[in-house]
Amino acid sequence: MINGHINWLIKPLGYQPITKRCPSCEVKKLFLPAGTFRVNAQKKTLDVWNIYKCEKCDYTWNIDIHARINTNKLDPELHQRFLHNDLDEVRRYAYNYSLLKRNHAELGPTPPYEIQGPSPYALTDTEQVIITLDFEQAIPVRLINILTRKLCLSRGQVARLIDEGVLLDLSPSDLNRKFKQSMTLRMSLVRLYQLDPPFVESTSNVEVS
Ligand SMILES: [Zn+2]
Numbered sequence: 001m002i003n004g005h006i007n008w009l010i011k012p013l014g015y016q017p018i019t020k021r022c023p024s025c026e027v028k029k030l031f032l033p034a035g036t037f038r039v040n041a042q043k044k045t046l047d048v049w050n051i052y053k054c055e056k057c058d059y060t061w062n063i064d065i066h067a068r069i070n071t072n073k074l075d076p077e078l079h080q081r082f083l084h085n086d087l088d089e090v091r092r093y094a095y096n097y098s099l100l101k102r103n104h105a106e107l108g109p110t111p112p113y114e115i116q117g118p119s120p121y122a123l124t125d126t127e128q129v130i131i132t133l134d135f136e137q138a139i140p141v142r143l144i145n146i147l148t149r150k151l152c153l154s155r156g157q158v159a160r161l162i163d164e165g166v167l168l169d170l171s172p173s174d175l176n177r178k179f180k181q182s183m184t185l186r187m188s189l190v191r192l193y194q195l196d197p198p199f200v201e202s203t204s205n206v207e208v209s
Contacts, residue, residue: 004126008117008150011136015094017108018052024059030108031061033094037082038062044071048082050093063103065093095137110139115150120187121200127190138180147175157199166191 017030031052040047046069049062065082066074081089093099100107120129133146147158147167159175161167168186192199 002125002127004123004129006118006120006129007132007134008115009134009136010113010115010141010146012111012113012139014111015091016111018100018105019108020061020106022054022057022059024057025054030055033090034060035087035090036085039082045069046071046074050090063105065099097138110141113139113141115146119150120189129187129189130184131187132182132184134182135180140178140180142176142178144175153199164191164195
């Protein structure tokens with residue numbers, strides 16, 4: 001059996017918004033990170049917040065990252081990144097779902113995301129491909145949405161690929177699950193190209209994005 005291996009990286013664009021009634025707009029609005037931290041030092045303790053801003057009016061809301069933490073307990077490099085409003089750190093905290101939950105933040109819609117990595121149709125002379133899915137951030141995305149997009153198939157067609165033994169290691173109920181962590185599945189290209197009528201044209205002529 002000739003195996004191939006591809007990786008898909010699911011990478012959200014922008015930030016995970018939260019939704020909240022804005023006292024200034026007087027209606028529910030989306031709030032997004034402003035790109036700044038607020039650090040308050042008092043003697044030996046620190047408070048650190050990620051600042052969120054109403055999408056409409058610039059009203060701000062603070063998400064607690066650390067409350068009254070002893071300065072010695074904070075990694076000095078992380079402390080510097082807070083002080084310098086490191087945007088990678090802002091982004092990481094914007095996707096820290098347990099932190100958002102602790103702050104009773106209601107989540108807005110999951111941001112759009114891209115799926116980096118080759119299409120399995122690009123592989124030639126491969127009988128079975130192992131597909132590893134990695135998440136840059138732990139966004140809650142249903143597996144079916146990843147597969148329909150990346151395989152250019154309808155939901156019904158993806159479900160049929162499980163029945164037909166093309167997508168292995170999955171049950172139909174897995175398709176609606178939200179995987180936020182790395183996972184691996186196998187796809188039999190031999191079985192795929194045997195389907196009658198065919199779902200996709202055999203390898204060489206397929207456009208690869
Ligand atoms: Zn507002």
